[in-house]
Structures are given as C-alpha cells and as structure tokens.
Amino acid sequence: MNIGIFTDTYHPDVSGVVTSIDMLSDELKKRGHNVYIFTISNPSITKKRPGVFRLPSMAFIFYKSRRVGLFYSNRAAKGVKRLKLDIIHTQSEFSLGIFGTIMSKQLGIPLIHTYHTLWKDYVHYISKNKFKKTTDDIVKILSRNFCNACNAVIAPSKKTYDILYEYGVKSPIKIIPTGINLDRFSEDKYSKNDLMALKEILGIKKDDPVMLFVGRIDKEKSIDIALRQMPEIIKKIPNVKFLIVGDGQATDDLKELTSELEIEKSVIFTGVQPWEKIGMFYRLGDVFVSCSITETQGLTLIEAMASDVPIIARYDRNIDGIIQNNKNGRIFKYENELSETIIEVLTDKKLAKSYAKNARRTVEIFSSEEFGKNIENLYNEILESHKKIRKRGYNFRKKFKSFSIRTPRSGA
DSSP states (O other): OOOEEOOOTTTTTOOOHHHHHHHHHHHHHHTOOOOEEEOOOOOTTOOOTTTTEEEEEEETTTTTEEEOOOOHHHHHHHHHTTTTOOOEOOOOOOOHHHHHHHHHHHHHHHHEEEOOOOOGGGTTHHHHHOSSSHHHHHHHHHHHHHHHTEEEEEEEHHHHHHHHHHTTOSSOEEEEOOOOOOGGGGGGGGHHHHHHHHHHHHHHOOOOOOOEEOOOGGGOOOHHHHHHHHHHHHHHTTOOOEEBBOOOOHHHHHHHHHHHTTTTTGGEEEEOGGGHHHHHHHHSSEOOOOOOSSSSHEEEHHHHHHHHHEEEEEEOOOTTTTTTTTEEEEEESGGGHHHHHOOOOOOHHHHHHHHHHHHHHHHGGGHHHHHHHHHHHHHHHHHHHHHHHHHHHHHHHHHHHOOOOOOOOOOO
16 A cells, blocks of 8 residues: 655654654565655755655744644645555644645545654643643644544553543544564674773773663653762762763753762763664663653663663653563652662662563564554554445435435426
C-alpha cells in the first residue's frame, strides 16, 4: 500500500517522535509498502531524503527551536494526490496534522493518528503558567476534536489511552507501543576500545561511575531534580559523573544550576549527538535516571534497558508494565528518595547487573518488527472497514437513484 506520514517533527530534530517515525517507515518498507513523509522545511537541511517532502515553515514564536508549517498548500496537495495514497497517518495535531486531515477528506481515504505528546504539560511555553485551567481545557478540546476526526487513534501507552478516553475521544483507540531496533543497542555493536576512547574525549576516567540522561533538555524533563541530588551523591561517590546527552531550551538554566551547586566537574553536557552514535553513549551509563512525568511512553527508557543500563525512574503511569520496582529497575516517587537510590545502584554491582539483565528481557516485546507488524495490522483492519462503509454507501446511493416518488396527476 501507499502510506503518507504527516508530521511537524522530523530530522534534524532529535526526539522520540522522530525515532518512532523512522522506525515505522523502515519496518513498513521491509514489508513491501511505499512510505512518503510530509514534514516542515528547516534551514539546516541541505540534503534531500528520498520520499521526504517538506512544506514551507517558520520559527514558532513561543519556542524558537521549533518550527510550524503551512496548514495547506495547493502545490503540496497536488503532489499528495499524484502519489495515490491508500492511507494517511498523522503524527501531530498541528500544521502538518491538519494538512493530513484535509488531504484524507479530499482523497476519501482513512486517517490514522498517533497521539505522541501530552500538550497540557507543554502549554507553559505559551501561557507562562498563567490561566492553567483555561489552557488545559483548550488542549482537551483540540485533542478531542482532532482525534474524533480520525478513523483510529494510536496511543503509545495505557497512560495515553486513559487520558484520551478522559478527553472524550470516541474514535477507536489502539495501544501500540513504539518499538526500537534492539540490535542497535546490543553490547557487541561497540568495542571496548571505542567506548574507552569516547570516555577519554568526554573527560570520564575508566573507573568513574556514570549517571546518564539522554533526550531533550527542556523544563518538562525535570533534569534539575537529579542535579539537585548531585552534592549528596558526590559525598558518597566523589568520582561520579552525570552525563547529559541532548540539547534544548533548558540547557543554559541547567548549566547555571550546575554552577550554583558547584558541581561543574561532575556534570558533562554533550549537546545533541548523531543518532547513529547514540548507542555508544547509552553504553557509557552505569545507571539511567529519568525524572520526567510528562512522557506518553518514554522511549529513552526502553533504549537504555536494551543497552543493559539499570533504570531509576520517577513514577508515572507511562512506566506501568515497563519498569518493575526492584526487579528490572527502581522507581521513586519523592525527590528525597533519589540520591539514596542512585548511590545504592551505583555501589552494588551485583544488584545493578541483575536489574540490567531483567530489563533486557523486558524490552524484547518492544522490537521494531513487532511495532511494524502491529501498525500494518491496524492499517489493514481500518482499510477493510473503510471499504465496507464505502460499499454500503455506494449501494445506498444506487438504490436511492432507482427509487422515485410518483406524484399523482391533478384530478386523479
């Protein structure tokens, strides 16, 4: 089948959404499908990717590192029509998501949507934490209306499913966790010499225990919680290093906090790293720390688990069924629990190894192959249903045309 993926977030951005789209595209192509990606333009993109079409865009006024595209373009619409798409899969509720919705109506083809982001946790970029009740209500209404215009909605986790249900979404909701390429994170992918060389570049000594975070560095990731625990951790483990891989709007604030806490020598900001090398950075970690409670799934947790790195995660509904406390990782609820938990995992090698081993077993169900198969099955199910509805509509129109009301002649 010919599949159109419409997204506001794509390369050069580095995020779970981009990873999910690439994974889906690769798996669908392996299964013999044609995949076309429609996204926004970006000044830093100089090389075209086959099958990727970019619409004009501009920087988002409230969040300069993000861009927004056109809701509709006649030229792009003509290009979409020439591809003879069978199904459209949107990955955003905004510009390209709206464009995808319009095209599905014009072409009369099914529309599937993946709800990646809990926008109620991001409106602070616009409202500056004012009128929270109003902005939450707006997010709820917009999300509900968008999802109800779709033939089906994909929720990456039970948490997302529950929230969409609470919003009043009536379209069928299917829970399909995003998968990952497990081989990319396997131990035999990277030699010990390469890992030691990377450590040397970063200023990490051979025996330095490494706390790790990988992802966007934004306020909602709550990295500051882990940083504030560092002085206590350093008291017990003086040579500990906190490796923060990624970039975002909160980077400068976190660097300032690091300076205030006088822990600069123990914290390393790497900036954004190439996706093809990200597996190496995971392999440097002795424990992965996640303090965010705004994730729809938490793809970096799964990547860390696939990399044999023990997880310490702040409790949120998205980790239900993924992190099992004291079995394949540790869960904390309160900030004052974090430092003690990190110290325990970093100093008890046997315990850490047990968590890592169980975590690797857990993530087997999150393979990219399983992800692609589940999405393909949903596409086929929706297409079959759509054909039946259209056929019934055609039969109805046919019968309606053959049926006429005879008006009696005057005087009859």
